[in-house]
Amino acid sequence: MSTAVQFAQTTYLNELHSGFSVEPTGVAPVESAREQAALDVKEWSFPTPRDEDWRQLSLKPLYRNSFLQADSAEISRDEISEYFLPEAAQSTIVVVNGRINTALSDTSALPEGCFAGSVKDAPGFVIKALEAHFGKVARYAKDAFTAFNTAVLADISVVFTAKDVKIEAPVHILHITDARTQAVATAPRVFIYGELFSDATVVEDFIGVGSQIYFNTAVSETVLEDEAHVNHIKVQREQKNAFHISRVASLLGRGSNYNSYTVSSGAQLFRNEPLSLVDAENAHATLDGLVMVDGNQVSDTHSTLDHLKPNCTSHQLHKVIALGEGKSVFNGKIFVRKDSQQIDAYQENRNLLLSENADVFTKPQLEIFADDVKCSHGATIGQLSDEELFYLQSRGLSKKTAMQMLTYGYALDVIENIPVESLRAQLTQLVADFTGNEAVAQV
Amino acid sequence: MLKIIDLHAKVEGEDIEILKGINLEIGKGEVHAVMGPNGSGKSTLAKVVAGHPAYEVTSGQILFDGEDVLEMEPEERALAGLFLAFQYPVEVPGVSNAMLIRQSVNNVRKARGQEEFDPLEFEDYIADKLKLVEMDNKFLDRSVNAGFSGGEKKRNEILQLAAMEPRLSLLDETDSGLDIDALRIVSEGINSLRGTENSFMVVTHYQRILNYIKPDFVHVLMGGRIVKSGGSELALELENQGYDWLVKETFVNGEAK
Numbered sequence: 001m002s003t004a005v006q007f008a009q010t011t012y013l014n015e016l017h018s019g020f021s022v023e024p025t026g027v028a029p030v031e032s033a034r035e036q037a038a039l040d041v042k043e044w045s046f047p048t049p050r051d052e053d054w055r056q057l058s059l060k061p062l063y064r065n066s067f068l069q070a071d072s073a074e075i076s077r078d079e080i081s082e083y084f085l086p087e088a089a090q091s092t093i094v095v096v097n098g099r100i101n102t103a104l105s106d107t108s109a110l111p112e113g114c115f116a117g118s119v120k121d122a123p124g125f126v127i128k129a130l131e132a133h134f135g136k137v138a139r140y141a142k143d144a145f146t147a148f149n150t151a152v153l154a155d156i157s158v159v160f161t162a163k164d165v166k167i168e169a170p171v172h173i174l175h176i177t178d179a180r181t182q183a184v185a186t187a188p189r190v191f192i193y194g195e196l197f198s199d200a201t202v203v204e205d206f207i208g209v210g211s212q213i214y215f216n217t218a219v220s221e222t223v224l225e226d227e228a229h230v231n232h233i234k235v236q237r238e239q240k241n242a243f244h245i246s247r248v249a250s251l252l253g254r255g256s257n258y259n260s261y262t263v264s265s266g267a268q269l270f271r272n273e274p275l276s277l278v279d280a281e282n283a284h285a286t287l288d289g290l291v292m293v294d295g296n297q298v299s300d301t302h303s304t305l306d307h308l309k310p311n312c313t314s315h316q317l318h319k320v321i322a323l324g325e326g327k328s329v330f331n332g333k334i335f336v337r338k339d340s341q342q343i344d345a346y347q348e349n350r351n352l353l354l355s356e357n358a359d360v361f362t363k364p365q366l367e368i369f370a371d372d373v374k375c376s377h378g379a380t381i382g383q384l385s386d387e388e389l390f391y392l393q394s395r396g397l398s399k400k401t402a403m404q405m406l407t408y409g410y411a412l413d414v415i416e417n418i419p420v421e422s423l424r425a426q427l428t429q430l431v432a433d434f435t436g437n438e439a440v441a442q443v
Numbered sequence: 444m445l446k447i448i449d450l451h452a453k454v455e456g457e458d459i460e461i462l463k464g465i466n467l468e469i470g471k472g473e474v475h476a477v478m479g480p481n482g483s484g485k486s487t488l489a490k491v492v493a494g495h496p497a498y499e500v501t502s503g504q505i506l507f508d509g510e511d512v513l514e515m516e517p518e519e520r521a522l523a524g525l526f527l528a529f530q531y532p533v534e535v536p537g538v539s540n541a542m543l544i545r546q547s548v549n550n551v552r553k554a555r556g557q558e559e560f561d562p563l564e565f566e567d568y569i570a571d572k573l574k575l576v577e578m579d580n581k582f583l584d585r586s587v588n589a590g591f592s593g594g595e596k597k598r599n600e601i602l603q604l605a606a607m608e609p610r611l612s613l614l615d616e617t618d619s620g621l622d623i624d625a626l627r628i629v630s631e632g633i634n635s636l637r638g639t640e641n642s643f644m645v646v647t648h649y650q651r652i653l654n655y656i657k658p659d660f661v662h663v664l665m666g667g668r669i670v671k672s673g674g675s676e677l678a679l680e681l682e683n684q685g686y687d688w689l690v691k692e693t694f695v696n697g698e699a700k
Contacts, residue, residue: 386496391533393517394493394526395543395603396550405546409537409586416537 010045012063013148016185017041020069023154027119027127030156033135037150044144056329056361057300061269062243067215069152070097070184075176075209077104083207085422088172093117095175098186099155109169113162116171118155119191126160129193129223137221138249140273145245149187149219156189161198161228170201170231170420175218179239180210190220194228194256201231201419206266208239218246224256226280231259233418237430238266240295245271252312254280261418263427264299265292265434274303281311289318290414292434293326293358300329305345307336310370313344319414320351321407321434322358329361334377338369347377352410354383354403400436407435444642445469445492445611450503452491460501461487463667469611472639476653476678477646479664480686485646486530488664489613492644493527494520507611521547522554526609528600530616535587540599543587544569548606572605576632594625601632612636614645618652630655650682663689 008015017038024031046063047054075096084092090109093116094101100118107116115126122130140146159171175188192202202222208214216238222230230250238244244267250258264270276285291299305314320328330349351360364377384406392402411431418424445468452462461484469475479485491498492505494517505512512520535543548568549559560568573580576598588596597617604612614633618626633643633656645656653661653675661677662669663686670689671677681689 388533388535390495390517391529392535392543394521394529395547396518396521396554396607397543397546398518399516401546405538405543406535409535412537 009048009059009063012046013144014042016067017148017151020152022152025119025153025155027122027130029127029131029134030119030153033150034153037135037147040142040147041144041151044142044147046144053302053331057269057271057298059269062215065183065213065215067183067185070178070186070214072099073097073178075101075104075178079209080174080176080207083174083205085170085172085203085420087420087422088170088203091116091167091169092172092174093157095155095157095173095188097176097178097184098153098188100157107171111162111165111167114165114167115158115160117158119158120155122158126158126193129160130191133193133221133223133251134191135221137223137251137277138219138247138275139277140247140249140275143247145217146219146247149189149217153187153189156191159190159192159200159202161194161200163195164197166199167201170203170423172203172205175204175206175216177208177214177216177238177242178210179208179212179214179242181212183212183214185215185217188216188218192220192222192230192232194222194224194230196225197227198225199229201233203233203235203420203423205235206238206244208242208266211239211241213241213243214239215243216245218244220246220248222250222258224251224253224258226254227256228253229257231261231419233420233423234260234262235423235427236262236264236266236270236272240266240268240297242267243269247273247275249275249277250285251277251279252283252285255282256280257284259286259417260288261286261414262289262301263415263430264290265430267299268297270297270299272301274301276305276314277308278306278312278314279308281309283309284313284315286315288316288414288417290411291318291320291328292411292431293320293328294323294434296325298327298329302329302331302333304333304335307334307340307343307345310339310341310343312340314346316347317414318349319411320349320360321354321411322351322360323354325355325357325359327359330379331363331365332377333365333367334375336366336368336370336373336375340370341372343370343373343375345373345375347375349379351379351381352383352407353381354407404435408432411435444471444508445644446504446506447492448504448506450491450505451501452487452498453501455497455499461498461667462491464503465667465669467662467669469642469644472637472642473660474637474643474645474656474658476658476661477644477664478648478650478661478678478681481648483664484667485664486615489527489615489644489646492613493517493525518550521607521609522551524610526604526607526612528597528604528612528614528617530619532588532596532600534589534591536589538587539584540587541569541583544583544603544606547603551607569606572602575605575635576601577628578602593620594622597621597625597629598632601629605632605636610641612641612643614643616646616648618647618649626652627655650678653678665689
């Protein structure tokens with residue numbers, strides 16, 4: 001159902017946007033951000049390979065296609081049952097085509113003073129937080145995709161954790177794109193807010209149904225007040241023909257703790273831009289990732305960890321497994337501002353190339369303006385070691401099985417830190433399926 | 444059972460020959476100790492028999508029950524009943540011991556035409572083997588060798604050996620790095636696996652482990668050749684006198700006699 005090119009590259013999002021109608025949310029700070037974003041979409045052009053940050057990623061496969069604005073769609077529980085997490089039985093928000101589906105959602109496990117659901121149902125305290133922060137955390141300079149998302153979003157999934165409260169159950173946001181009948185574009189949006197001393201785990205999970213191509217511009221913003229803790233897991237397991245371009249922004253308060261884990265195996269073209277603004281002392285940010293590419297998949301992570309204040313720590317382990325003709329790009333920027341002394345920043349990008357035709361690009365980019373900091377970074381591109389393979393072969397395993405087992409072990413490093421058991425099991429299976437490993441360990 | 448005939452081998456891609464004509468025959472139920480100073484080629488011999496890809500055999504033969512081992516992939520050798528206990532067991536993070544050993548055991552069983560174990564049957568089967576090396580059940584859930592102490596790694600090798608029931612076990616310096624307790628456990632484990640049908644080649648630098656595992660034959664490897672063979676008394680002689688007297692006895696003007 002997708003129609004062939006009729007768009008010029010530089011104005012692609014603008015032209016797409018002009019065909020979309022607006023569904024107002026009725027929430028003032030959202031609507032005023034939308035007005036500005038609509039202007040920005042017009043003004044900010046679609047990136048080209050001439051832009052430094054897009055040099056390794058061609059968007060041609062995307063802008064050759066036209067997409068229709070996704071309507072609300074009917075999905076039955078049975079169609080998506082395998083994706084539900086038992087731990088989140090009463091803390092799940094199901095989002096279909098960017099709109100919250102209340103019939104499939106259940107947030108009854110949320111403690112008093114907390115909120116998880118549609119921005120349209122949000123209580124006053126959530127609106128206040130939106131007024132202060134909505135659209136301001138995702139500070140992506142002249143980024144047409146963020147603007148596009150803000151301009152066309154139909155709803156926002158909000159997770160708000162009240163002061164001193166820990167939401168015991170993980171909050172599961174299941175984003176579904178319905179591409180059963182036509183090629184659609186959706187704009188899922190998430191806003192996570194943690195008050196003083198609060199604690200929550202949020203899982204964002206992206207899946208698709210149907211066989212048409214689709215285009216997802218996902219944006220999430222997380223704001224942590226002082227001493228707030230959030231584990232933020234993003235699972236991108238879209239259909240293999242999807243386009244997924246996302247921004248995951250966070251703003252950290254004093255002594256707060258933001259742990260982000262991204263696992264991706266889906267989409268033909270995936271671009272993710274985590275942005276963590278560590279803007280108060282004693283805060284910690286983790287931006288770990290596991291990327292799997294096979295076939296002609298392209299995955300591009302451009303992250304920014306910005307240490308704006310002293311005495312903070314950060315951890316970034318980004319692991320890649322490339323099969324087939326898969327291509328992975330990693331560009332990890334870490335800024336340590338002039339007065340941000342005593343920063344301890346760790347970054348490591350490890351790439352496992354399992355085919356001759358796979359491509360990996362890696363670029364750690366540290367810009368340090370303070371003089372008393374500890375920043376380490378490393379990037380490796382490698383294959384499985386002969387010694388490891390021989391060890392497993394000498395145990396009666398074929399070379400193929402040995403490779404699968406080692407690849408699987410390599411990937412679990414990132415997954416084992418995810419604090420939701422059933423999700424860990426799902427992701428372990430995802431990795432096993434990817435590597436073709438039939439024996440699955442218990443994690 | 445194992446017959447090595449005039450075996451020459453070098454490191455893949457290099458010109459220096461490490462094994463310079465090894466002849467060795469190991470019969471059913473026998474325990475052979477291969478001793479020698481550092482760099483003599485004794486570990487290389489074990490690895491070449493197991494099929495390590497870092498070495499290239501330039502001439503000679505290795506026959507296992509008459510079959511040409513050099514034509515076989517490492518896993519085929521393992522399934523045929525050859526087992527190498529590594530000097531430096533490899534850590535495999537993320538892969539549990541249970542997962543690896545179950546797969547190994549089932550592959551071996553398949554190769555022998557036996558039914559594969561389901562997870563419950565495997566649990567029973569491995570429980571006995573764990574006792575043999577005094578290992579706790581929880582070792583099965585841990586990643587293969589990851590974070591294991593030196594002694595735990597060596598015990599894990601013997602656990603795998605016991606589970607796979609090989610006919611010929613090549614123990615590559617299994618004793619090195621072990622404290623007395625661990626050495627006792629490992630040796631007792633090996634002794635209990637000795638039988639009339641299976642054989643061992645114990646590669647070692649020191650005589651110590653041979654106090655526990657009594658060899659039928661002792662061979663001294665120097666400069667890539669077996670320079671002396673004898674009974675277990677030869678090991679004691681080496682322990683008391685070192686390797687120097689053999690150098691004098693076997694080399695004249697730097698050349699082997």
